[in-house]
Amino acid sequence: MDFTFTEEQELAAQALRGLLDDHCSGADLRRAAEARGAGAFAAARALRRERLKELGLAGVLVPTSAGGLGLAPIDLARLAEEAGRAALPEPLIDVEGIALPMLAQLAAAAPGAHDALAAALAQQATVLAVTPGSGPVAAAVDADYLLVGRSPDELALHRRDALRLTSVESVDPLRRLATVELTDAAPLAVLQGSVARQAWDAAASRSAALIAAQQLGLGARMIAIAVAYALDRKQFGKAIGANQAVKHALADAQMRVEFARPVVYAACAALDASAPPDASASLRVSHAFVAAADAADRAARAAIQVHGAMGYSWEVDLQFYAKRAWTSAALAGGRSAHFARLHRALLDGSAATGPDHLFDAGAARA
Amino acid sequence: MAIDLRYTDAHRALRAEARAWLEANVPREPLPSFDTAEGFEAHRRWEAQLHSGRWSMVTWPQEFGGRGLDLIEWLIFEEEYYRVDAPFRVNQNGVFLFGPTLMEYGTPEQKARFLPRLAAGEDMWAQVWSEPQAGSDLAALRTTAVRDGDHYVINGHKIWSTRAVHADWGFGLFRTDPASERHRGLSYIVFPLRTPGVRIRGIPQLDGKAGFAEIFFEDARVPVADLIGGEGQGWSIAMATAGFERGLMLRSPARFQRTAQRLVELYRRETAAQGAAPIDPGLGAAVTQCWMDAEAYALATYMTASRLIAGGSIGAEASLNKVFWSELDVAMHRAAIALLGARAELRAQGSEAAAAADEACRWMDGFLFSLAGPIYAGANEIQRNIIAERVLGLPKG
Known part of the structure; x- marks a missing residue:
C-alpha cells in the first residue's frame, strides 16, 4: 500500500512544467487564440511540438514488445495534470494516453497499421482516436492518422486525408475542432467485434481519467492566477485578497481541487494501458471525472469573480483555462452521464459502499 | 515508492x-448516549x-x-471499527488530542502517570480551552494560573468544554503570566x-443533553508538576494539539x-417504497454527492x-480536512432527514438505549451532532482563513 508517486514520475512532470512555462504561457495562448491558426501561431506551435518530442514520451503506454515504453496510465497522470495547468493546445495526452495504445492493439492484429505505429513511435506522425458517435474532435485537423469506427464494434485506421473533416468553431479557439465523417475509403487496418469494443471501452476510461487529471491542473492554475490578482489588486487601500469573502471563495475552490486529486490518482492507478477496467475501477473513473470537473468549474467561477470586471474581459488570460475546463467537462461522455452512472450504481446496489471496500479487488492495479 | x-x-x-475481535466484543445493542451519566459509564467500560x-x-x-501501528494500519482498524458500528470513542479527546501532545511534550514521569490510565479507559479527558470572550480568538483567554510555591492557583471561567460533566481530567490553557498578552505567557496545565475550587455546570446542547460544560475556577490549586512542557509554552503546545485535532486522526474516514x-x-x-409521495430527484443527487x-x-x-509514512508532514492543509x-x-x-420526512422528528419511546437503536432517532441525533462539526476545533470560517493565508498565501485581513 503506497499512495505516493515515484521520483521519476515527479521529475517527468517537472520537466513538462518547465517546458510549458517556457513555451505555453498565457501570452502564448493569447497569441494562438488571436492568430486563429495563422502565421506566428503555427511557428510557435511547431517549436512547442519539437520541444515536446524531446521529452521522449512517444509510446509511453505502448507495450515494450511493440516498441513503446510499456508504462501505465498512472505514469501519465501527473503529466496530464501539467498539460492541463498550461491549457496545452496540442493533444499530447490524447495521442499518448488514448490513441497510441489503441493503434498498437490494432497493429498487433492487422499489418496495415504497422507503418502508422512506427511513424507515431518515431514521432513523425500524429494519431488521434475519434470515438464512434462523438461530436467534433479537437486537433483532428492536425493529425496524420485517425482511428474511427462506424460503430463501437469496429476500430479502423485511416489517413486523415481519406476522411471528410469540417472545421467547427469552438468557444475555446485553441481546441481547433472539426467534425469527422467516414468516406468510402478503405481503412488501412481494421478490427471488428468484441476486441474493437473492448479497445473503445478501455480508451473511454483512460480518456475520462486523464481529462480529470487535466482538470486538476486547470483548477490549480486558475486558483493561482486569482491569488496573484487578489494580492496585486488594491481597493479601499488594501489588497482585495485580505477580504474574507475573497479568501473563502478561493479556499473552497482549493478544497474541491485537493479532494478531487486523490480520486483522480486512484482512478488512473486502477487503469490498465489497454484492457478495459472492471466495474469498480470504472466507477472510480466516473467519480474522478465528476469531482475534477466540478473542482475546475468551482475554481473558474471563483477566479472570474475575484477578478471583478476584468474577469469578464477578453483581456485576462484566465479565460483560456476556464473555457478549457468547461469544454472538457463535456468530453468523455460528459460530467452529467458520469454522475448519472454513479447515481444508478448506488441505487441498484452495484457500487460498493461502506468503510472496508475502498481498495477492494480490481480497484487497485499493481 | 510508487502508487x-x-x-x-x-x-x-x-x-x-x-474484525474477529470486534465481532466478538462489540455490544449487540447500541450504547445509550454518552452525554448521560448511564451512557458515559457504559462507554467508559467499552474503552476498558x-x-x-x-x-x-x-x-x-x-x-x-498500544500496538505501534502506522497510519495505514490505523485506517484499516478504523474501517473495521465503523463497519460494525462500534461505540463512539467517548475518550477521543484524550486518545487523539491529549495523548499525542503528552507523548511529544510530557516528561517521562508524566507519561508514565497518565498514558497507561488513559489507554485503559480509567481516566477520561476533556479539553478546557475556550472562554466566554475567547472562542475563535483563543489568544484572548484570561483565566490565570498564578504560581504559589509548588502550586498554580487558577481563577477564571472556561466554557464549551466537551464531556467535562462526566470526565475525570482536563487539559487546559491558562495565563501563567498575568501581565502577558495574546499568545505569550500561556501554559498548558492538566488538572x-x-x-476543590473547580465548579462544573453542564450546558444543554441542541438535543437537551449536557454534552458540554462551563467551568468556574475559584482559587483552584494545581501542582506545578502538572504543567506540560515549559511555563509560557502553552500556545505552541496547544497549536500542536489543534494540528492533531484538525488533522488526520480526530475524524477517521471510515x-x-x-x-x-x-x-x-x-x-x-x-x-x-415510494408510492403516492415520490422522492425529490435532488435528493438522489445529494446522496450521490455525499457518497x-x-x-x-x-x-x-x-x-x-x-x-x-514516507517522511512528509501535515501543516495548514489540515484545515482543508476539517x-x-x-x-x-x-x-x-440533512439528506437523511429529508428522506425520512415526517418520521425524522419522532423520538423513540422509553430508554436512551431505545433511542440509540432507532433509525430515525439515530439520524436526527446525528444531524444535531453534525451541526457542531463546522463550529468546534476552530470554526470553519477560521479554517478557511487559514487555508487562504497559509496554503494560498493571501494576506491577513
Whole structure:
C-alpha cells in the first residue's frame, strides 16, 4: 500500500512544467487564440511540438514488445495534470494516453497499421482516436492518422486525408475542432467485434481519467492566477485578497481541487494501458471525472469573480483555462452521464459502499 | 515508492484480527448516549474492554498500551471499527488530542502517570480551552494560573468544554503570566476536574443533553508538576494539539463512509417504497454527492497517511480536512432527514438505549451532532482563513 508517486514520475512532470512555462504561457495562448491558426501561431506551435518530442514520451503506454515504453496510465497522470495547468493546445495526452495504445492493439492484429505505429513511435506522425458517435474532435485537423469506427464494434485506421473533416468553431479557439465523417475509403487496418469494443471501452476510461487529471491542473492554475490578482489588486487601500469573502471563495475552490486529486490518482492507478477496467475501477473513473470537473468549474467561477470586471474581459488570460475546463467537462461522455452512472450504481446496489471496500479487488492495479 | 493501492498480507491479517475481535466484543445493542451519566459509564467500560484486547490506542507505542501501528494500519482498524458500528470513542479527546501532545511534550514521569490510565479507559479527558470572550480568538483567554510555591492557583471561567460533566481530567490553557498578552505567557496545565475550587455546570446542547460544560475556577490549586512542557509554552503546545485535532486522526474516514453507506441504504429503501409521495430527484443527487465525498475523504486520508509514512508532514492543509469532513457530515444527515420526512422528528419511546437503536432517532441525533462539526476545533470560517493565508498565501485581513 503506497499512495505516493515515484521520483521519476515527479521529475517527468517537472520537466513538462518547465517546458510549458517556457513555451505555453498565457501570452502564448493569447497569441494562438488571436492568430486563429495563422502565421506566428503555427511557428510557435511547431517549436512547442519539437520541444515536446524531446521529452521522449512517444509510446509511453505502448507495450515494450511493440516498441513503446510499456508504462501505465498512472505514469501519465501527473503529466496530464501539467498539460492541463498550461491549457496545452496540442493533444499530447490524447495521442499518448488514448490513441497510441489503441493503434498498437490494432497493429498487433492487422499489418496495415504497422507503418502508422512506427511513424507515431518515431514521432513523425500524429494519431488521434475519434470515438464512434462523438461530436467534433479537437486537433483532428492536425493529425496524420485517425482511428474511427462506424460503430463501437469496429476500430479502423485511416489517413486523415481519406476522411471528410469540417472545421467547427469552438468557444475555446485553441481546441481547433472539426467534425469527422467516414468516406468510402478503405481503412488501412481494421478490427471488428468484441476486441474493437473492448479497445473503445478501455480508451473511454483512460480518456475520462486523464481529462480529470487535466482538470486538476486547470483548477490549480486558475486558483493561482486569482491569488496573484487578489494580492496585486488594491481597493479601499488594501489588497482585495485580505477580504474574507475573497479568501473563502478561493479556499473552497482549493478544497474541491485537493479532494478531487486523490480520486483522480486512484482512478488512473486502477487503469490498465489497454484492457478495459472492471466495474469498480470504472466507477472510480466516473467519480474522478465528476469531482475534477466540478473542482475546475468551482475554481473558474471563483477566479472570474475575484477578478471583478476584468474577469469578464477578453483581456485576462484566465479565460483560456476556464473555457478549457468547461469544454472538457463535456468530453468523455460528459460530467452529467458520469454522475448519472454513479447515481444508478448506488441505487441498484452495484457500487460498493461502506468503510472496508475502498481498495477492494480490481480497484487497485499493481 | 510508487502508487500501489493494494493491501499487504500483514494488512489483511490485521484486518482479520480486528474484525474477529470486534465481532466478538462489540455490544449487540447500541450504547445509550454518552452525554448521560448511564451512557458515559457504559462507554467508559467499552474503552476498558477495548484496552483488554489492546485495541484502545492502536497507534501508540507498545510501552503505553498500544500496538505501534502506522497510519495505514490505523485506517484499516478504523474501517473495521465503523463497519460494525462500534461505540463512539467517548475518550477521543484524550486518545487523539491529549495523548499525542503528552507523548511529544510530557516528561517521562508524566507519561508514565497518565498514558497507561488513559489507554485503559480509567481516566477520561476533556479539553478546557475556550472562554466566554475567547472562542475563535483563543489568544484572548484570561483565566490565570498564578504560581504559589509548588502550586498554580487558577481563577477564571472556561466554557464549551466537551464531556467535562462526566470526565475525570482536563487539559487546559491558562495565563501563567498575568501581565502577558495574546499568545505569550500561556501554559498548558492538566488538572482533575473534581479539584476543590473547580465548579462544573453542564450546558444543554441542541438535543437537551449536557454534552458540554462551563467551568468556574475559584482559587483552584494545581501542582506545578502538572504543567506540560515549559511555563509560557502553552500556545505552541496547544497549536500542536489543534494540528492533531484538525488533522488526520480526530475524524477517521471510515466513520463517514459508514454514514454514507447508511444513507445510500436509506435512499434505496425509500426509493423502493415510494408510492403516492415520490422522492425529490435532488435528493438522489445529494446522496450521490455525499457518497462521492465520503470516498474522496477516505482516499485523501490514505494519500496523506502515505505521504506522512514516507517522511512528509501535515501543516495548514489540515484545515482543508476539517472543513471537508464537517460539511460532509452535515450534508449526509440533512439528506437523511429529508428522506425520512415526517418520521425524522419522532423520538423513540422509553430508554436512551431505545433511542440509540432507532433509525430515525439515530439520524436526527446525528444531524444535531453534525451541526457542531463546522463550529468546534476552530470554526470553519477560521479554517478557511487559514487555508487562504497559509496554503494560498493571501494576506491577513
